[in-house]
Amino acid sequence: MNILEIIEAKKQGRELTAQQIRYVVDGFTAEEFPVYQMSAFLMTVWFNGMTPAETAALTGAMLESGEQLDTSVLTGPSADKHSTGGVGDKVSLLLAPLAAECGLKVPMLSGRGLGHTGGTLDKLEAISGYRIHMDNDEFLSITEKVGCAIIGQSGSIAPADGRIYSLRDVSATVDCVPLITASIMSKKLAAGPEAIVIDLKTGSGAFMRDLDQARELAKALVETGKHYGRKMSVVFSDMDQPLGRAIGHANETIEAFDALRPGHRQTAPQDLVVLTEDLVAEMVRVAEVCIDRSASLELVREAWDSGRAFERMLLWVETQGGRINGDLPDFGLKTAALALELKAPADGWLAGVNCREAGLALADMGGARRKVEDPLDLSCGIDFLPLVGDAIVAGQTLARIFCDDASAGQVAAERLLAALEFSDDQVAANTMILDRIQ
Numbered sequence: 546m547n548i549l550e551i552i553e554a555k556k557q558g559r560e561l562t563a564q565q566i567r568y569v570v571d572g573f574t575a576e577e578f579p580v581y582q583m584s585a586f587l588m589t590v591w592f593n594g595m596t597p598a599e600t601a602a603l604t605g606a607m608l609e610s611g612e613q614l615d616t617s618v619l620t621g622p623s624a625d626k627h628s629t630g631g632v633g634d635k636v637s638l639l640l641a642p643l644a645a646e647c648g649l650k651v652p653m654l655s656g657r658g659l660g661h662t663g664g665t666l667d668k669l670e671a672i673s674g675y676r677i678h679m680d681n682d683e684f685l686s687i688t689e690k691v692g693c694a695i696i697g698q699s700g701s702i703a704p705a706d707g708r709i710y711s712l713r714d715v716s717a718t719v720d721c722v723p724l725i726t727a728s729i730m731s732k733k734l735a736a737g738p739e740a741i742v743i744d745l746k747t748g749s750g751a752f753m754r755d756l757d758q759a760r761e762l763a764k765a766l767v768e769t770g771k772h773y774g775r776k777m778s779v780v781f782s783d784m785d786q787p788l789g790r791a792i793g794h795a796n797e798t799i800e801a802f803d804a805l806r807p808g809h810r811q812t813a814p815q816d817l818v819v820l821t822e823d824l825v826a827e828m829v830r831v832a833e834v835c836i837d838r839s840a841s842l843e844l845v846r847e848a849w850d851s852g853r854a855f856e857r858m859l860l861w862v863e864t865q866g867g868r869i870n871g872d873l874p875d876f877g878l879k880t881a882a883l884a885l886e887l888k889a890p891a892d893g894w895l896a897g898v899n900c901r902e903a904g905l906a907l908a909d910m911g912g913a914r915r916k917v918e919d920p921l922d923l924s925c926g927i928d929f930l931p932l933v934g935d936a937i938v939a940g941q942t943l944a945r946i947f948c949d950d951a952s953a954g955q956v957a958a959e960r961l962l963a964a965l966e967f968s969d970d971q972v973a974a975n976t977m978i979l980d981r982i983q
């Protein structure tokens with residue numbers, strides 16, 4: 546086989562065999578041919594797409610480039626959730642203990658945030674002592690004992706994706722459905738759960754800006770997951786405004802854990818509650834713990850309202866070495882010293898939020914990365930208070946900016962204000978769950 550012939554075949558629009566695709570992935574991972582040839586290959590895929598069989602073969606080759614967890618050691622149905630990323634997305638921190646409390650085993654491998662999006666791993670690092678690295682045996686043994694565990698994805702999981710993703714980032718080939726599908730699914734399949742629920746976000750803070758694009762990706766994710774014997778479901782959710790009130794790390798972790806307290810399902814930000822309970826119920830349903838959607842939702846609400854999920858969260862964090870105090874409102878997490886207030890300039894309605902800009906306002910204070918290796922300030926954050934559709938009165942507090950450096954906080958406040966759109970006329974609220982497929 547020859548890489549040039551494979552690139553030429555793809556350029557001519559011919560379907561590649563699984564062997565040809567494996568040759569490309571293995572050869573590139575082993576550095577057997579140069580980056581410029583892989584760039585050319587990726588660009589031909591960008592232009593010509595891939596058939597479902599090619600996408601499945603690409604996923605398989607990337608999956609088998611590294612370790613795969615053996616979840617057959619878990620004594621219960623296993624399920625995981627993957628979010629395509631957004632601003633204020635702290636759902637995993639509530640979802641994992643809720644799903645565990647509903648009888649699922651939830652081994653989650655999470656990533657870091659990049660650009661305007663936040664990552665679960667960074668939020669967990671705001672907890673002192675919390676261990677995000679451990680070997681696979683310990684990870685699975687905590688998942689078995691507690692029902693859930695969340696750690697960082699190590700370089701041994703789908704290493705081909707690491708190399709290919711870095712190249713896609715600098716060769717204008719990120720926004721390509723088969724490449725995104727293989728990238729997401731190779732990592733998710735490696736963690737081994739039987740059921741996978743995808744939270745596919747659309748809107749100004751998401752990777753997929755519109756629902757049509759998102760549907761195409763969803764179809765490819767479901768087809769590929771099913772090809773590998775997984776039970777799949779995709780929930781399309783709104784990312785045209787930050788999820789919940791908190792944007793940051795320590796403040797998002799506090800918001801997520803606080804929402805789990807018994808009685809707080811009714812008082813916590815309802816966008817966060819609606820999405821979280823929907824995704825957990827979907828995991829419960831798809832993993833066949835309970836096959837009826839409304840009965841699954843009842844199960845989740847009971848786990849939440851009884852306080853059992855809150856206790857499960859405390860056990861999970863403690864088992865992974867994290868030191869939090871559930872009796873304190875802020876769980877003892879370190880937050881920034883100053884809280885600047887951003888006030889509304891005029892009366893009206895909040896008509897829109899450029900969510901990407903809201904995420905980048907956090908970056909202005911050192912709370913998000915421009916590059917993967919950038920250090921992060923975990924204690925700064927933004928509490929963005931109104932929702933699209935809310936009536937606004939001049940002078941009301943729109944956001945609290947938590948920072949240690951007032952001038953950096955001021956820059957963030959200005960960026961956030963510029964990201965908001967106001968209307969003199971009443972505006973409809975956003976809908977959180979936009980659609981679903983399975």
Ligand code: URA
Nearest residue numbers: 719724725726728729
């Ligand atoms: N998330 C991933 O893991 N990979 C992509 O290609 C896009 C989003």
